[in-house]
Amino acid sequence: MKANFIYRTALAASFGCSLLLGLGATATNARAAELKVMSTVALTPTLDELAPKFEASGNHLTIVYSTIANLKKKIDAGETADVFILSHPVLDDLQSQGKVAKGSVADLGTSYVAVGVRAGAPLPDISTPEKLKAALLATKSISYADPAKGGASGIHMAKVIDRLGLAEQMKPKTVLVPGAESGELVAKGEADMAVAQASEIAAVPGTQVVGPLPGDFNSKITFSAGVGATAKDPAAAKTLIELLTGPTGKAVLKSKGMDPA
Template structure:
């Protein structure tokens, strides 16, 4: 059976998985590809990894359009994704109302599970927030950094630490087993990132790629987007 190859930020993994049966029924195609840090996915596309569709942050996709790696006219917004806190399933929720509360929660944790702080949307932001809160050095030894949010959440779920916490995009927390969403980051530390989809200029299956974009962004899928953690459209 033919497959649509996609490269996608980890934030969209749960949503794509939920739409796969509808996509297969519509096109007869499977969905194949990779999900991970958006910077890593962009580099894979630049280096020639075969892909029909890219799902990434609006800012990154705009740059790739200028590089003629994606078709500008095909770019469509999927929705906003918040960076949020996660706790192990069954652990007390980490209620954070302001920056001081976030500082307290992070300093109290004996392990902080995060995605790549160099190439993932949430990881880059978390590193900035730790600097902003003045605790980057204090927390450095407790940071558990993984290639993407999905891996970070799996490791959080399996952690034997006394009081671990995670921070990544809400969609990755929602789609992970063994962890619970524990609220958004507070005002002044928050991040909501627009994710967009586009057909690549080297797409082998542009028509099917457009069908997936239509599913990802269509009004009929608003409930699925919300369940997956996407906000607005």
């Protein structure tokens, strides 16, 4: 009898544990979310570090990176996402069109168009427009995003070069890239100077940020996140944005060369 009682007690305990484990697994699956994110390439370093933290609880992120202009074209053509990470003005526009949930836009941080060189290389003096012009003339090669592909920093730099009257002089020593690869070219020695968002340059090992473009050549951009109006799991999308805007997100943004909001 005693042995039979012990067996039944053990069986009941085993069943109880199995039930609890099953309920736990069900709860975990219920919390898990599949989110699609459309993000500017400027946030690549930040999301690469934060995505595993968000996915640690069973969630999964599919992130589409591109220039803001290219992503805007995709969105205008009907593509959507659970979370959009773009410039604040673009998100405001999408919100007014009903493509971003009203009241969901949150600022993440501000970055500026910067000059970068290889780590350990002498830092060019770009503190005034005149000194920037001299630095551009002195460099053997420069790389920035192709303006034709919509990269904001590339469009801006092309205008700066034109304002400095250097369009013809710079053309033969300019290497255009489709997105945020200019820092990588500098790190590999394939270009001597990079111009991109400071956060993009700072994230590439083997590069260093010289500083922002001087005076009224400087260009800052505020990046923000918003929940897609058609998001399948708005609560999970909001949780991701809270991670980006919270203490952990702010620390990562700062470490990637961005000024947190």
